[in-house]
Amino acid sequence: MQLLAFNTTLYKASVFFHVFAAIVWVGGAFFFQVKIAQFKGANDNEGFLQLGRDAEHFGQRLFMPMSVVVLFSGIAMVWYGPFALELWIVLALLGIVATALTGALYLGPRGGALAALAQEKGFDDPSIAAMRDRLILVSRIDYAVLVLIVLDMVFKPGA
Numbered sequence: 001m002q003l004l005a006f007n008t009t010l011y012k013a014s015v016f017f018h019v020f021a022a023i024v025w026v027g028g029a030f031f032f033q034v035k036i037a038q039f040k041g042a043n044d045n046e047g048f049l050q051l052g053r054d055a056e057h058f059g060q061r062l063f064m065p066m067s068v069v070v071l072f073s074g075i076a077m078v079w080y081g082p083f084a085l086e087l088w089i090v091l092a093l094l095g096i097v098a099t100a101l102t103g104a105l106y107l108g109p110r111g112g113a114l115a116a117l118a119q120e121k122g123f124d125d126p127s128i129a130a131m132r133d134r135l136i137l138v139s140r141i142d143y144a145v146l147v148l149i150v151l152d153m154v155f156k157p158g159a
Contacts (some may be wrong), residue, residue: 006080014076021069026150028063029143036136045123048132052115059108067100087158095149102142110135 032055039047074096078089114135118128 011077011081014073014080017069018073018077021066021073022150022153025063025066025070026146028058028066029139029146032139033143036139040136045118048123049115049118052111052113052118052135055111056108056115059103059111063108064100064104067096067103071096071100086156088152088156091152091157092149095145095152099142099145099149102138102145107135107139107142110138 032051035047035051038044039051071093074089074092077083078085083089110131114128114131117131118125121128123129123132
């Protein structure tokens with residue numbers, strides 16, 4: 001269902017915002033995965049503390065807004081563009097919502113909480129190490145979902 005007569009410039013603008021926001025979001029998440037590996041390999045607890053603070057800060061101010069831009073520009077492209085609601089679009093929508101909620105409701109807040117607790121108790125506390133490891137696992141699964149969304153966008157299963 002199209003609301004407006006097709007306009008190439010408007011459609012391409014939607015594509016640009018969709019791709020640019022996805023690059024920022026996925027690239028930022030990749031950077032966090034690299035930093036996690038670096039800090040874990042070096043056993044750099046101070047680095048983890050700062051990364052936890054950064055996850056909370058950038059999650060709210062960068063990643064969540066970019067995920068919203070990806071979602072709404074994608075919806076605009078489907079609604080306005082030459083697409084129907086196909087399997088690959090549904091999979092992408094589900095993945096975007098899942099990873100955005102994971103970041104907003106778990107990764108950002110838990111990263112900030114980990115930083116605060118670790119500063120209070122120290123990284124030698126077994127509960128802090130368990131919390132850190134759980135946070136790392138969830139962040140890796142979340143990043144894998146982002147990569148699957150990119151694969152879905154490229155290969156368009158069911159199209």
